[in-house]
Structures are given as structure tokens and as C-alpha cells.
Amino acid sequence: MPDKATHPRSLRAQDSVLCATKELLAEGGPAAATVDAISARSGVSKATIYKHWPSRTAIAAEAFGREMAAAIPLPDTGSARGDLAEQVRRVSRFYAGPHGRVFAQLLAASVTDPQAAPYIREYFLDARRAAVSELWQRAVDRGEVKPGISAATAIDVLFGPLIFRLLTGHAPLTAEEADQLSAAALDGLLR
Amino acid sequence: MPDKATHPRSLRAQDSVLCATKELLAEGGPAAATVDAISARSGVSKATIYKHWPSRTAIAAEAFGREMAAAIPLPDTGSARGDLAEQVRRVSRFYAGPHGRVFAQLLAASVTDPQAAPYIREYFLDARRAAVSELWQRAVDRGEVKPGISAATAIDVLFGPLIFRLLTGHAPLTAEEADQLSAAALDGLLR
Amino acid sequence: MPDKATHPRSLRAQDSVLCATKELLAEGGPAAATVDAISARSGVSKATIYKHWPSRTAIAAEAFGREMAAAIPLPDTGSARGDLAEQVRRVSRFYAGPHGRVFAQLLAASVTDPQAAPYIREYFLDARRAAVSELWQRAVDRGEVKPGISAATAIDVLFGPLIFRLLTGHAPLTAEEADQLSAAALDGLLR
Amino acid sequence: MPDKATHPRSLRAQDSVLCATKELLAEGGPAAATVDAISARSGVSKATIYKHWPSRTAIAAEAFGREMAAAIPLPDTGSARGDLAEQVRRVSRFYAGPHGRVFAQLLAASVTDPQAAPYIREYFLDARRAAVSELWQRAVDRGEVKPGISAATAIDVLFGPLIFRLLTGHAPLTAEEADQLSAAALDGLLR
DNA sequence: GAGTAACCGAGACGGTACGTCCTGTCTTGGA
DNA sequence: TCCAAGACAGGACGTACCGTCTCGGTTACTC
Numbered sequence A, B, C, D: 001m002p003d004k005a006t007h008p009r010s011l012r013a014q015d016s017v018l019c020a021t022k023e024l025l026a027e028g029g030p031a032a033a034t035v036d037a038i039s040a041r042s043g044v045s046k047a048t049i050y051k052h053w054p055s056r057t058a059i060a061a062e063a064f065g066r067e068m069a070a071a072i073p074l075p076d077t078g079s080a081r082g083d084l085a086e087q088v089r090r091v092s093r094f095y096a097g098p099h100g101r102v103f104a105q106l107l108a109a110s111v112t113d114p115q116a117a118p119y120i121r122e123y124f125l126d127a128r129r130a131a132v133s134e135l136w137q138r139a140v141d142r143g144e145v146k147p148g149i150s151a152a153t154a155i156d157v158l159f160g161p162l163i164f165r166l167l168t169g170h171a172p173l174t175a176e177e178a179d180q181l182s183a184a185a186l187d188g189l190l191r
Numbered sequence E: 001g002a003g004t005a006a007c008c009g010a011g012a013c014g015g016t017a018c019g020t021c022c023t024g025t026c027t028t029g030g031a
Numbered sequence F: 001t002c003c004a005a006g007a008c009a010g011g012a013c014g015t016a017c018c019g020t021c022t023c024g025g026t027t028a029c030t031c
Helices: A007-027 A035-042 A047-052 A056-069 A082-095 A098-112 A114-143 A151-168 A175-189 B009-029 B035-042 B046-050 B057-069 B078-097 B098-112 B114-141 B151-168 B176-188 C008-028 C035-044 C046-052 C054-070 C081-096 C098-112 C114-141 C151-169 C176-189 D009-026 D036-041 D048-051 D058-072 D080-096 D096-110 D114-141 D150-170 D175-189
Strands: none
Touching: A007 A035, A007 A047, A007 A056, A035 A047, A035 A056, A035 D036, A047 B176, A056 A098, A056 B151, A082 A098, A082 A114, A082 A151, A082 A175, A082 B176, A082 C176, A082 D114, A098 A114, A098 A151, A098 B098, A098 B151, A114 A151, A114 B151, A114 D048, A151 A175, A151 B098, A151 B151, A151 B176, A175 B151, A175 B176, B009 B035, B009 B046, B009 B057, B035 B046, B035 B057, B046 D036, B057 B098, B057 B114, B078 B114, B078 B151, B078 B176, B098 B114, B098 B151, B114 B151, C008 C035, C008 C046, C008 C054, C035 C046, C035 C054, C054 C098, C054 C114, C081 C114, C081 C151, C081 C176, C098 C114, C098 C151, C098 D096, C098 D150, C114 C151, C114 D150, C151 C176, C151 D096, C151 D114, C151 D150, C151 D175, C176 D175, D009 D048, D009 D058, D036 D048, D036 D058, D058 D096, D058 D114, D080 D096, D080 D114, D080 D150, D080 D175, D096 D114, D096 D150, D114 D150
């Protein structure tokens, strides 16, 4: 994570890096986002890159996370059940789409590369968890939730299955499947 | 996947490879199980290794899967709810233990390496899913299950959260956490 | 070199090998005539091949030598000078032609591979030297030769330059060049 | 062929490579001068080696050529005939000596490996030809040469036979043999 | 005409070298 | 002072060919 506001050069360099990485990810997936390739395309030297990120996965996480944030806006259907079910459907659709594989590969990379894990967490998981926690809190406030169930538990039960399918591909990620999963999970989580 | 009963030489070579890989995995995790290292330790040439497996991840999956199979026996507590909850606890304990990280890394590797995915599926997922499906069927037979819920859905809702936590490490995998997750999930799955 | 007259199978096998090798040489040069390729195309197993030849170069030498023998018939112009000059021209033309490179590569291979050297000698050099020695003897008998010059010396002075050029390619192998070389050499060899 | 004066690192690396190669050639001939071996002994990585040379033969040519240059100084006996005959004797002695086989194998390798041919030419042939051309020019200036004979022709007729014998080993490379060959050749070349 | 021995195809195998790729560190020279 | 440019060591990759070996079926002699 970058220094605050040193030379403006740093900032420009970082932007170039993230932008180049975004392009490379789009073109060839994580495999194409080599440090050399990022350096070449961004015009930022490898030494500088390594000054700001610990590994290529970290860069990819930051670059990809930026655009994913807005890709899945929180729903507001009026009911907790509706909101959460819709959110499961949206995340499922995202996973099934073209960015799904990239996300899966980044997630996988973060397992192998511990240095990148904080980046993955920061740019993907934490933001998402916070957003859904908000939904959950709404439900709690409305009294729709069974007592004693933390937001963390709820999130894992709702989205863990999607992650599971995304990684192993043992079952499809269609809207119907998403609804089945969310229905079962929400039956256990809500009143 | 090799032919059945060709030359005995094949079998010896394959055994050597799997055994050497098992050792390397134990010593240094998947990162240590390079094809070169496996070749050196097993005395099997790289060419031969590549004749039998498409990638190092595939070898690791087979080698590791062999010993994992018996590591988590199916429980039989008398009730579906008890059986499934206990199984979630056991799997959770396995993930939290020393083999957990190896398993996580193999799972992650299979995302990056499509050639290895079938091996991961064969040696880890399919066997496990079949075993738990059996548990589920017992529950169905006893009439303890809500109607319209497939084994696949049940498995994903029960174990997806564990996989999620294993990969991202955002929450612990203690017995208590496992119980919370299984309780929430089973409330949604069973009557 | 093969056993005398064992099973006819051997003979068929050897013919197949030589024929396949000839084809491979024509298609891709010596580089394509690997033992595996020869085995595959000829239907003769590698073990059998190694029973009859010590190395792939040896096979190639035998296969290629067979057809080269008749490619350069001895001239008979009536005079020693004419015969020898014509022979130099013919050999030069052969070297410059499509077979030249193959011959060069075989000759080169025989330097690296001592086991193949006898084959190269038998199928290329000896036969050629004997043939030209005959020409030389004719010249001696006619009294056209300076005294004290052996056939070996004559052959080397006449054809060594061609070999030199064939190998290093530092100068062309045209008819004019051949004539210049043979003229200079023959001035030193004949009266 | 490397750039002139880039980083001094390049120079150090290249020197290490050539030095290690020289040693390996001396110890085990061209067969021992593997790229891996050169890399291991010189401490220069394979990638770097391949950045500077196209093939192992090229490295060997450069390494070996460096020391061969001074090994055969040009003679100056006062007469063209004497100089050239002496030079043939010296080259012959070199070929017959311990370096002869290495030279032969490099020459052979350059036939198989076109990428290395320029290196062979640069480090062996061109320098030698230039040196002998000088001798030849002296002879021309002294009027000892028959008219119409180019240096190239003279060189080939004089040294081609030696190359021929070096490669095929069909005749010895003693001083007497060298004298016979040079005598015959010079009779044809000089007045 | 059956038995038996040699032989052969098929191809797996260990070994060795190849040439490529990517990482993360380091150095140089210019801005 | 900071950075692009990129050279470098290290190490894994996947491939190719070699020469040896083992197997099982066929062939061709022997009795």
C-alpha cells in the first residue's frame, strides 16, 4: 500500500501500473499480467513496481478490485430476504461472467502467495463483506433475523457455496441455482 | 490416468512418484513438489512423469488425495442432523490442521492449472461428495429433509462456507464456528 | 555390418530401415533421421536397429551411400588431365546440389560420432577413393604423372579443396571454380 | 556478438563464460561444453548466455578461437615457397596435436548448427585466411606466382587437403605428408 | 505336426541437454 | 534524488532424443 503523497511521479507511476495491469488482465487473464509485461506496458520500471507492491498478484488484486467494486451495487427490494436473495443472484451472475474466472484465479493466487493475501482481502473481500453486512444489519434492524446469527456466519453461508462452485466448477452458477442456494441458506438464517 | 495393468514397470514408477511427492508435500508443501524434485527423489525421469500426469498439480492431487480419503470417516450418530453437523466439524478440523493448507493450495492450483482439475475432482471432491451424499440420502430416507432440496445444494450450503474460510482465512475454523455454520445451514435444509 | 545370412527377417528389417532412412533424409535431412523416427516409419523396433547399427549416423551413411555411389560415374575423356578435371567438376556439382548438404552433415556427424566413422568411410570415402585411384593409375600408366606422387596425395590435393568449401561455404562450388581448383592442382600433379 | 561498451557486467559475464568454456573444452572436448555446464562453472545463468550467443557451438568457437589465433604465427623464410610450405607444415602439426580434434569437432558442429557458422568463420577461418592471403600477396609481389591464381584458390588447394585428412582421418598428418601435399600444390601454384 | 527356442514389434524407461520463461535484485546513467 | 531501462542469477518448465530394457506374440527350426 502506497505512501501518502510523495512525489506526484509516484502517483502517476502507480496509475500507469494499475491501468496497464487492468488491460493485461482483460486481454489474457492473470497469467498475462507478468511483472515484466506490466513494466513494459506501463513504462514503470520493475524496481519501482516492487517498491509499491510485493508481488504481481497484489497488483492484479488492486487493479481488478477497483473495477469490480461498482460492478455489483447493493439491491434494495424492501425486504431483507429479497435483498439478500437478489445479492446472491448478482454475485452468482458476476462469477459466471467473464470476470469470474479472473476473480477465481486471483483468489487462488492469494492462497499460494501470502504476500498478496492482504491485497485480495482489502480490494475484494472486505469491501464486499462490509456491503453485505450492511444489508444484514438492515435485516437485523427489521427483526427479520433469527437471534444469535452473526453477519459473518450469514455471509459465509450465503456466499460460501458460490465460491465453492466458482472454484471447482462442479455445478453451474445459473440464476436458478443461485436461488436454490439462497433459499436454503435464508431459511436457516431468517425467521 | 494410467492404464490398468501394462508393464509392472509402470506401476513401480508411478508408485515411486506418488511416494516421493507425498514426502515432498509433507516437507515443503506444494511449492516443494516440483517436477524436477519429484523426478530426482523418485528416480523416475521427467519424461516418464509427463507421460503419466499432465502437470505437477495433478501428481500432487493424486498423491495427497490417497491419504486424505481415510482421514475423514463418515460419522453415524443416529440422526441426520447429528451426522451432518459432525461431518462439518470433522472437515473443519481437517482444514484447520496441518493438511489444510496443502489442500487449499492444491485447490487453488487446480484453478490456475486446468489440466489438473480432473485430478483434483477425482481424488478430492468426487469421493467426498459421494460420501456426504450418502449421509444426505439417509436423511432423506428418514424424512428429515425439507422437500425439494438436492444433495448438491445441501453439500454446497454446508461445506461451501468452510472452503470460503479456508481460502481467505477471514474467520477461524474452530469447532464452535463450525457448529454455528452447520446449525444455520441445517436449519435451512432440514425440517 | 550385418550378419551373413541368418533369418530372412533380418534382411527385410534392414531393408526397411535403410529405405525409411533414405526417405527421412530426403524429407528433413540428417536431423530428421532420428532413431525413433526411423523405427516408427520402418516398423523395425529400436532394439533391432541397434543390433545392426551402432548409431543413427551409421544408418544414414549406409542409406545415403547406396544412392550416391552411382550418382557420379567415372569419366573417360581419353586423357588423364581431362578425366581428373571432369571428375572434380562432377564431384563439385554433386556437392553444390541438393545432396551436398546431406553429405556435409553426415561427414560432420562422423567427426562427432566415432562409431559411425567406419560407415562413412565404407560407404562414401573408400569407394570414391578407389574409383579415383583407378583414374590416377590410368594416368600413371600413360606416363602423364610427375614421379613420386601417390594416389592418396593426388586425391587429397584434388578433392580436399572441394570438401573445404563444402563445409565452410566460404566460396562457391561452381563449375568455373572447380576448373580453377583442378587446373592448379593438376599443374602440380601431372607433367 | 555483444554490444561494445554497455554495462561492465556484461563483460564480466562474457569473460566468465568464455573462460569456463575454454576449461571445459580442454577437459572433455566440445561434448563437455554443455550450456548447463558452462552456466554452472561460470556462474552465469543460462538466460544470460542465450542472450549473448545463439548456441553452445558459437560459444565454443569464440572461446577456442581466442587461443588458437596466436598458436600458429606466420613464418618468414624469405621465399614464398618456403613460407607457404612452412605454414602448411605448421597447420598440419596443429591439426595433428591435441587441439586438432577439438577444432575438427567445432568445424563439424558448424555444419550442423547454422547459427554457429558465423562464429566459426569469424574466429577461425577468416583470420587464418587473411593471414595466409598476406603470405600469398608477398609471393605475388615477388613475382613467384603463376598468373591468374587468386589467393582463395591457393588457400584451398594448400589447406583443403589438410582439412580433408583432419576430418576423415584417412591419412596421417605428419610433417612428411604435409610436405608432400604442399610440394604438389605449390608446383601447381607457383612458377 | 507339435514343441521349443530365437527373434522381433512395441514402447516404457532413466538420463541428459535443450531453450524458454518469470521472478526479484542490482546497476547504470539520465532527468 | 529518483527513476526507466534492463542485465543478471536462479530455478522450474516441458520437450526431444538417446540407448537399454522388458514384454508378449510370431516365426522358423527341431524332433
